Amino acid sequence: MASLPESTMDEILNRFASMEAEMASGPDHETYARLAADYSGLEDVVAAIRAYREAKVELSQAREMLEDPGADREMRDLASLEIDDLRERIDGLVHRIRLLLLPKDAADEKGVILEIRAGTGGSEAGLFAGDLMRMYQRYAELNRWKVEILTASEGEAGGYREVVASIKGVGVFSKLKFESGVHRVQRVPATESGGRIHTSAATVAVLPEAEDIDVEIRAEDIRIDTMRSSGAGGQHVNTTDSAVRITHLPTGIVVTSSEKSQHQNRARAMQVLRARLYDAERQRADDERSAARRSQVGSGDRSERIRTYNFPQGRVTDHRINLTLYKLDRVIEGEMGELVDALVADHQAALLASMGGEG
Template identity: 70%
Template sequence: MFSREKLDTLVDRFEMLESRMASGADAETYVDLSREYAELQPLVAKIRDYRAACAELDDIDQMLADRSTDKELQAMAEAERPELLERIEALTQDIRIGLLPTDVADEKSAIVEVRAGTGGQEAALFAGDLFRMYQRLAEKHGWKIEIMSESEGDAGGYKEIIASFAGRGVFARLKFESGVHRVQRVPATESGGRIHTSAATVAVLPEVEQVEFDIPDTDIRIDTMRASGAGGQHVNTTDSAVRITHLPTGIVVTSSEKSQHQNRARAMQVLRAKLYEAERDKLDAERAAARKGQVGSGDRSERIRTYNFPQGRVTDHRINLTLYKLEEVLAGEALDEVIDALITEHQAALLAEQDV
């Protein structure tokens, strides 16, 4: 449960922000105030609804306890009470969820990496299916996508593709996609109709700005390379490809578009995201066991989901969820059902921790 003092503090803070915004704060201050105001607004609205419902319940209980109350009014009060109790219970749960500790990266945009795993050409085709699934989800939510790096498979799909998904709260929606995705289907090249199993790895990293996570020049080595195209075609004859090595960790990122300046900027963007996520993982180490017990650790080696084409099903192994909506999930239409279930499970685990 939550304390009255905690709710009072949040409402007081919200009203203070409202007052300062109305008093003519300078532009920079106003942006900071409005950001916090927008974050608190949904929770404060729930708190006010909760308090109004509790006050209404008190009035009903007093009416029922008063023997002089008209019998018709008492009957109406008795009929309203169960519905009001249900509403209070629902608002209580919403507020408890709203009070949960938030992931500071949840509101950020994300960098999504999809890599073909075991399975050769079929794995590359599956990596392409997964990336298109995320593209369609992005279109549905109005997120902006920018391809940062891509390496196409010999028969289509991708050996590897890295893209920026920009929008508020993208990381919160996509972070549980990190891990190994497995596909079971009959490849187009399979004449005997045998089902093959292939895999692709997805990594979702919160995107961070340089001002949030600065990397000293002394910590990196930048190498330029000659970019190469598939089969020797479209080869960029200038040394435009960039490889950046982070010396303290050994993390290597590359970018091989036409502009060397753009390649450096994109490679640094990916490197910042990787280092930021590594720092987050280190800080969360003491909670690793609890996170595994929730919806998975985010470990890229962990098998999280299977897409079975013969049966038309998608199974998320972390929460034992199976949907017979394979085409709808891959089309980005039903993926939100899986994501919502993962978020709900995660919230339930956090609530359970608080109740211990």
Template identity: 65%
Template sequence: MLAPEKLHSLLSRFDQIEAELASGPEPTVFVKLSRDYAELEPIVRSIRELQKAEAELADTEAMLNDRDTDAEMRELAQMERGELVEKVEELTQAVRIGLLPRDKADSHDVILEVRAGTGGDEAALFAGDLFRMYQRFADNSGWKVEVLSASEGEMGGFKEITAAVTGQEVFSKLKFESGVHRVQRVPETESGGRIHTSAATVAVLPQAEEVDVDINPSDLRIDTFRASGAGGQHVNTTDSAVRITHMPTGIVVAVQDERSQHKNKDRAMKLLRAKIFEVERERAANERTEARRLQVGSGDRSERIRTYNFPQGRVTDHRIGLTLYKLDQIISGEATGEVIDALIMDHQANLLAAEGL
């Protein structure tokens, strides 16, 4: 059963936020209120729709219980009652899910990192396949992908590639992708037709905003150096590459893709902010009880989460025991959402059970 007082409290809080936004608050307050508004708006909409459907169902049942209702109206009311019962059940489930504890970072953009693991050149090629999969999934989702840094493999693909992904609810969709992805296939260079196994690591970090992470400039050491290309040759003769060290945490980021030192510094700060934000999120998670998981499974990046088996055309997500025989559609980004949606549904089911909703 949904607690009426909890629903009333949410509606009251939403009305309060609307009033505060309308009063023209200062920019930093406006940003926070806007985020709170966007977070509450879907659940408030579901609650209001549920209340409306429940009222309509009550009116219909009153009509059915009224002895003066004629046969024709009773028949129509009976049909409408069935539809309303189904609608109330669906909306009740939507409200249950909306009441689940929400990861504050779900609405954030992300920093996506894909790195080749074990497997040499084949691992770099697979890292390239994974990045393109996410890139196409992002395109299909209406998101924007901006490559921040990349190191290409000798035979193609990437030794590592880092990109910013921006759009609506990006982290909520991609956060379960962190972990080790394994591929089983016959490399093009394999004359004997033997299947090789290699791996790539994916990390999805929520991008931090100014209001999320307060970085003291005095805590930063900023070094500049000449960007270099393959084989160590200099891309240019100016010190445009930027390395930033956050001394309190020891986090180091470096960006050298742009010829402009200013652009490289901006990109490096964006990456640094995301990494510090993730450290703070992990610290906060460790301080809380383990009743609520931040990610499916342990979230440990050494954990193998998914296998892409090319000879059999299947993709298996080991965390939820999901196997789909549509590898081509998934790796192309067309059906990637099917795996992601299954992970989200499993996560929600576990949270519902933990919360007793």
């Protein structure tokens, strides 16, 4: 049966009680807000620790009953059954507490900037990029997140050559951060008369949305150019000089936005630039902590083929965790929960293993 260091749990409970007392003492508004945030962050683990300790007391009592020579057979049988149930409950609580004590990713609660680009496969890759965008939009709807397309370049036959979107809500990055990488599709294109299966790809990048406090962008570090927008053709062509290109001089990162409003383009381009700079800083810090400690799922390598969508067989396979689901039609409609949960669980197991805990 699993166990936890009593000293660690004592420390958490003491810190929680100390916060409670300080909040009740009537501190100033700023101090109270900080304490309340920290207090809220400990509530789940404190509840789990209390439940764990209560279960341990009940287990001790059940064992006493089992070993009591004066107890009748029926009482000992009941105690034996209760011991089995309590052991199972305690193991579950230990696992939950370990998960709750894992290091938190500061970006997990943030919204994201989602970037999808058509890769190899010509017009079919553009259609697939469009399918991926719709999949994420529908998944966002199921989670009641807000999606806004920031900039898009349409493909020749539909879909997108490139699309950048903002997804806002609670915990968006925690759910979507494992989507970065190369997504591959295998299917028969509508234009294929011979019924041959084609393979094409699209790349996905998921960046945590950054606030001003996360990234400082100095005016002297950026160059802003305005350009004439180019659209898909016909009435879609925007003939004013409204497109904006922002170059971050220290890093060479270039962001463009070419919607109809120059003011809106500048704001959107800055939003994407801020996210890319924040992501680059996170990647650098992660590399410094040691690449060996990162799990494969959480590596964020955008050149890695992470998933295959095989339409003839109706399957989707995530290559990082060797998970295959034969429900491609539902996944592509946004029912990604099973995939996302499996990726999160694998990441948590890897973190537990790296800290010497059990997965």
